Amino acid sequence: MANSARRLPRLLRSTASEAPVYGRTPIGRSWTLESASGRQFSVGRVQKKAANKGGVSRAWNKDGCHIDRTRPTGSGHGWGARSTAKRSNAAPLIGVVAVVSAVTYVANAVKAGSKQAQDETDDGAVQVHSDSDDDENDEGSQGKIRLAEVTKHDRNSDTKWIIRGTSVYDITDFVDQHPGGEVILRACGGSIDPYWKIFNIHEKPEVYDILKEFHIGEIDDQDLGEDGQINWKVLGDAAEDFAVDDPFKYDPERDPNLIVRTAKPCNAETPGNLLDSFITPVRLFFVRNHLWVPRTHEAPQSITIELSDGEEKTYTVDDLKKKFKQYTITATLQCAGNRRSHMSKATHGPTSGLQWDVGAISTAEFTGVRLRDVLRDSGCGVEDDVPSPHQCDDEDADKHVHFSSPSDTYAASIPLQTALNPQADVLIAWDMNGEPLDRDHGGPLRALVPGTTAARSVKWLGHISINSEESTSQWQRRDYKCFGPNVKQKDASPEVWEKAQAIQETPVQSAITNIIKDDDGKKLTTRGFAFAGGGRSIIRVDVSADGGKTWKQAELQKDKAKGSRRWAWTLWSADWPTDELKKGQEHEFVVKAVDEAYNTQPEHFESIWNFRGCLANAWHSVRYQVQ
Amino acid sequence: MANSARRLPRLLRSTASEAPVYGRTPIGRSWTLESASGRQFSVGRVQKKAANKGGVSRAWNKDGCHIDRTRPTGSGHGWGARSTAKRSNAAPLIGVVAVVSAVTYVANAVKAGSKQAQDETDDGAVQVHSDSDDDENDEGSQGKIRLAEVTKHDRNSDTKWIIRGTSVYDITDFVDQHPGGEVILRACGGSIDPYWKIFNIHEKPEVYDILKEFHIGEIDDQDLGEDGQINWKVLGDAAEDFAVDDPFKYDPERDPNLIVRTAKPCNAETPGNLLDSFITPVRLFFVRNHLWVPRTHEAPQSITIELSDGEEKTYTVDDLKKKFKQYTITATLQCAGNRRSHMSKATHGPTSGLQWDVGAISTAEFTGVRLRDVLRDSGCGVEDDVPSPHQCDDEDADKHVHFSSPSDTYAASIPLQTALNPQADVLIAWDMNGEPLDRDHGGPLRALVPGTTAARSVKWLGHISINSEESTSQWQRRDYKCFGPNVKQKDASPEVWEKAQAIQETPVQSAITNIIKDDDGKKLTTRGFAFAGGGRSIIRVDVSADGGKTWKQAELQKDKAKGSRRWAWTLWSADWPTDELKKGQEHEFVVKAVDEAYNTQPEHFESIWNFRGCLANAWHSVRYQVQ
Structure with a gap:
């Protein structure tokens, strides 16, 4: 059987929507498959070819359609790998390739000289126990598969297996077709569940259906715990490598002030009161x-x-x-979502994504x-x-x-x-x-x-x-x-x-980060930042203590910034003698900035509201009770 | 007497304000004079040295102070001439040098080989009739001065005279000190009155006082008309050269549509209905x-x-x-004052300058x-x-x-x-x-x-x-x-x-230039332009028919513009089916644009109001009665 006939149809486009994943755009989707002749297939039309216990599950299109790879082969694996969307078909693939390709954090970089897994075998037949007959522990009872055997079929093996729940799948032939690219290799030899918890785009019937085609068996009962789930401890010292219960466990320590x-x-984000140094210390960035x-x-x-x-x-x-x-x-x-939580309070309704206050900027x-x-x-x-x-x-x-x-x-x-x-x-x-x-x-x-x-x-x-x-x-x-x-x-x-245009340069922005009363109570000081994209410097900052009815100009801190243009924010401050404020009353302090092209910030969020909650740069106001 | 001792003190700075001149900032001022030792003098302290009829009036500082020239000599006259503010003292001179130097349109370019007038004479004594004793017509009665004599003392003469009203002044020594530079030469040999009508900054006692120092006599009665004013016709064919009654008389013809x-x-300005071609014809620019x-x-x-x-x-x-x-x-x-008339309607009050509608842009x-x-x-x-x-x-x-x-x-x-x-x-x-x-x-x-x-x-x-x-x-x-x-x-x-920063790049701007009803009355079309400075393209234009409560996106005209960035405006249009509008009612059509840095326009003028009325880029709204 020619390789081309065994390949899976190309995943063409996505349509459905889904809850957001960690603040990213919810762009879950259903898969539509396309043959070389342009015919489209729903997932259900993919033919089940073989699903023997301990054998290999293979699926292909019954039309034997040609499949355009969306990723080139031979570009290496792991941290050095990359994908290039096929130009001619890039547009309809955007969602699929982009989203799912996010998951290519493949641990354990390529071992030099190991045979790379993109090479397709000429035949789908794989003898599960062919190289482990001498290892009793690998022998599953009643044709079931031992955990240790699965671990051998990792990214560096010719045949790549994954576990979902307690089921085992040989996805060797699917790797090249995976819309998300080679990230899937990271799961090989272990469980895919922790990844799907993060990329929950996979948690849908259509994906389960695809996976079903590759089912080769179940984990042996000896390797299950009392809860019926996999007991990774049976692997001894190697357990840590395969029981990826938390891909974030190697994340660096962060400053508790964040x-x-x-x-x-x-x-x-950086708390407002720590945004008042021109250069943000790395630990507070x-x-x-x-x-x-x-x-x-x-x-x-x-x-x-x-x-x-x-x-x-x-x-x-x-x-x-x-x-x-x-x-x-x-x-x-600055994150494009900085101040999103403020936009979410607009009458148009909430926005999707991380609900930053003022501190997604450093x-x-x-x-x-x-x-x-x-x-x-x-x-x-x-x-x-x-x-x-x-x-x-x-x-x-x-x-x-x-x-x-x-x-x-x-x-x-x-x-x-x-x-x-x-x-x-x-x-x-x-x-x-x-x-x-x-x-x-x-x-x-x-x-x-x-x-x-x-x-x-x-x-x-x-x-x-x-x-x-x-x-x-x-x-x-x-x-x-x-x-x-x-x-x-x-x-x-x-x-x-x-x-809609992808955000590049950003518009003029400002925020109040701090309101400080001096020791003798005679003066309030409002402090904050102002920043514009495109290297445009901030030329004026207007501040108000009455919600924008009257204004005065803030003092601009004169920090030198290195660069051909002004790429750094401008910190500002404004003093308010307390005897000019109304004691015991709440004041609405407001800031708005002007950049060197005399661009200004909009007064309200309504006119710039967008469901993504990006570029929330309306005037920033903070209510403060003057004592 | 050394030249340095005869020079006038440098005109140092201006303070007073005055009505605007043709939409320019009113920056009239009083003069303060400064000696080399840093002492300042009011105009009144300038000593009158001599003021003989038919002779020469000279003035200098009694301290014999050194005078820094604000303009270099030897740089030629007329259209090829230029001034350079003295760097070390530029700041305090800004107003004076800048404003008055506006007036250097010196007609009749330098005659090749003519002796340049900046060369100072070693002695102030000038014999008024020294070279015209043989010309009876030049002889003023009772020591008065004939008009023909005055015309000889033009910009190319060693001694430069002007007329104000019917009085004659020898300003030879003043030319170099004139804050406005050599433009004053244009008036030499004739009347300065038409220039002062334009540059009415001169119409104040302090300036009259300075001029008084240089008075040398009165125009002879023979050259006055019945109204007591100068009768230029006595000069015959030469009258036109000296009787500058209208410096604008050689201005080009303009298109009557402007x-x-x-x-x-x-x-x-270009009328709105003619702003709808991507390239503006020169005659309509x-x-x-x-x-x-x-x-x-x-x-x-x-x-x-x-x-x-x-x-x-x-x-x-x-x-x-x-x-x-x-x-x-x-x-x-685009003129920085475009749409100023809209800003002038803000509650903060009117602004100074030309009250443009939407058409100071092409x-x-x-x-x-x-x-x-x-x-x-x-x-x-x-x-x-x-x-x-x-x-x-x-x-x-x-x-x-x-x-x-x-x-x-x-x-x-x-x-x-x-x-x-x-x-x-x-x-x-x-x-x-x-x-x-x-x-x-x-x-x-x-x-x-x-x-x-x-x-x-x-x-x-x-x-x-x-x-x-x-x-x-x-x-x-x-x-x-x-x-x-x-x-x-x-x-x-x-x-x-x-x-305040001098305007360079301009902020995002848009306007409705046209509202057109189609022939069968089923559709209204709003049309207009959107433009941002700095080469930032327009990525979206939002339009509203209800004063900005609800919006839709306008169609952007896809005109190619030549250049490294988008230096040209984007024309837009939006259709409104009349059956979706309220018949017989006034609708408030509004436009606002977004540039590629996602900068937007402010909703109201109040927050960007400035007394100069510059960069009036709040949302543009037009009320229109739907029939």
Whole structure:
């Protein structure tokens, strides 16, 4: 049987919606399969071919349809791996590829020289016990499968098994078809359950149906506990490697001052009263993770640039340090969802995602090399004078630089024009506040795209390429977009998503972070930050103690920031003699800022409300009882 | 007597305020004089030395103080001339130099080889009739002065006279001290009255007092008409050259469709219903002039770059065309005061300046060369990688490119960083919509600074220099600034002016320009423009038919614009089926736009109100009775 005939139909598109996963856009979906001839199949039409106990379950389309791979083979596994959405079919795949590909945190990096699992076998037949007949412990009673046997079929084995509940599945043939890419390898040789708890997009009948095709047996009773669940302890010392009960268990310790919005993945903001230093100490820098944090040996130690001829050029941190001019940039990073909790109080209703207060923003000094310099050195063929998409009808003019962490656990893109602009200061950075980048903030290497929403400053950066489309990741095509205030989540058709622009530069923003009464009670001081994207400096901050009826100008703190433009926030303060306030009454302190293009903040959230709750930059008001 | 002892004290600073002149900031002032030792004098302390009829009036400071010239000598006259504020003392001089220097439209360009008038004579004594004793007509009766005699003392004479009313003044020694620079030469040999009618800053006792010092006599009765005023006809054919009754008489014809806000100088906007073509025809392009329009032979035919060593490099239009790569940029130019009339209706009260509706904005294709290329070629020593003012404490890092039209009739500056950014597309342009730039729009050469308020795209561009401060012109330091909504004109201290940032990039803006009912009455169509500065494209336009309670998204017209970024507006339209509107009722149609940095427009004018009425970009609403 030819390989092509055994492949699974390509997962084509998603439609249904589902509850949000850790604050990410809820984009659960049902799968539709497509044959090479364009015919579409529901999951139920996939033919069950064989499901023998202890044997191999194989499924293929009865039409023997050709399947376009959405991921190239031979690009390596684990933290060094990556996926590239097939250009011609990228659009309809956005949701599927992007979302599920988030899960490629494959522990235990590729063992050198091990046979890579993408190579398809010529025949599906696998003798389960072929190499373990001599090991009695591996022999399942009554044809059942011992846990120790399953553990042998890990990512490095020719045949890859997973456990769901107490059932065992051989997914060897499915790995290449997995819309989420190679992340699924991480579960091989163990249970997939902890991953599905995180990526609960899988928890639906259609997915169970697909999995059913690959069922090969049940875990032997000897390896079950009294509760009927797997007892990993039977593996002895090896238990820890396979009983992945908590993928977050290696996450770094965090400062207890941070306000944790979700623990797993860790999303934690800096408390307002600690936002008043121009440079935020690393330990207090807000944390925004979409997954668990890679362990030091899992994170990429180099950057690979994909060249136009398909070749690659790799730079280690040392290469970067030696070869290119180093720059230090003072940059404020802000989550696009900062102040979302304020927008959620608008009359239009709540928004989806992490309900940040004012602290999903921090400032640090980042050191690295200009992406521009590395791209030009790599031979990827970029010109200094990149043609503008406005200037010509040439589709190639609209190019994007894609950043991805290993195995597309996270991916995003920025316009090539930004990358090449020497005044845009886009860095590949290894240093934060004078120390090597820590794990939580993307070490050893991250992208730094100053003046742009933090979601584009990809952490654990391993791979860079230039493409004619934006990244197809969900973080580019879904999560970080805004819509008109009239667009409810239920109205968000694919066309609406497509039409909305991925957030890059961010609008002017400000917040009150602190109200302090001086010792003798004669003065209140309001303090806060103001920040605009695109390197636009803050030129004025207006403050009010009466809800915006009257204003005065705040004092702007004169901190020097490094960089070609103003990439850092401006801290401000305003004093209010208490005898000018009304004692015993609640005052509504308000702040709004003006950037160098005289952009201002909207007064209310209603006019900028969007169901994603992004870019919540209406005036910030804080009620305070004057004593 | 040494020259230094005869010079007038330097005009130091201005304080008083006055009614606006043609929509410009009212910044009338009283003069304060300063000696080299730092002592200040009121005007009254200037000593009158001699005031003989038919002789010469001279004035100097009794302390014999040294006078810093605020303008260099030897820089030529007329359209090729220029002024440079003395760096070390620029700040306190801002108002004076800038405002009055507006008046340097010196007609009748320098006659080649004529002795330049800046050369000071060694002695103040001038024999009025020394070279005209043989001409009986020049002889004034009873020591009075004949008009023909006055005309000899024009800008090319060693001694320069002017007439005010029927009095004659020898201002030879004052020319160098005139805060407005050499423009005063234009009046020499004739009456200064028509100029003072325009620059009515002069119409105050302090100025009269200064002038009084230079009085040398009265016009002979033979040259007066029955009304007691000067009868220019006595000069015969030469009358036209000296009887400047209307400096605007050579202004070009304008299209009658333009809505004229002021005729002299011409300020006229494009009517809304003609703003609906992506490229505005030149004849309909809004006109914003601060003075009369130079005649073709008066406008500079070349650009002179001032180099750091004081040398100059000059490029003719042909030089530019031959030497540099040419670019065509589609750019929208908008007056910073566009929509000012809307802001004036805010509860905070009216604003000063031209009360534009929506039409002080237009779009054209401009062709020219990049300023960056010319600067680099000129040898003025700019580096590609200009240090940022944020990056270092070096004051030199904060540099500005100054543009001026001849004799500083208009001057403004932009950050050097903008000029050098290849993606900023700053041009020296000679062509507009495929035709040579016409007179009204700055021909033969103008600056084009796309994405920046039109006031920086200096017309009739003749001179460029790089300085460590912004231009000291009033159009840089005064007129084009915004303030907090709490700052009233009376509160605008010099510190307040200084602190406010000169407008460069402009915020997101939009307007409804047209509401059209279709033939069968079933549909209303609202049309308009949206535009943001800084090359930020418009990504969404929200429209409402109920005053902003509910919204929908307008259709964005997909016009290609040439340039590295989106420098052109985006036209939009939205249809409203009439059966969804309430017949017979007035609807409030509203528009607001979103730019690519997700900046939005403020809902009301109150929060952005500024007494200058600049950058009026609140939501635009139009009430319309649905029939």
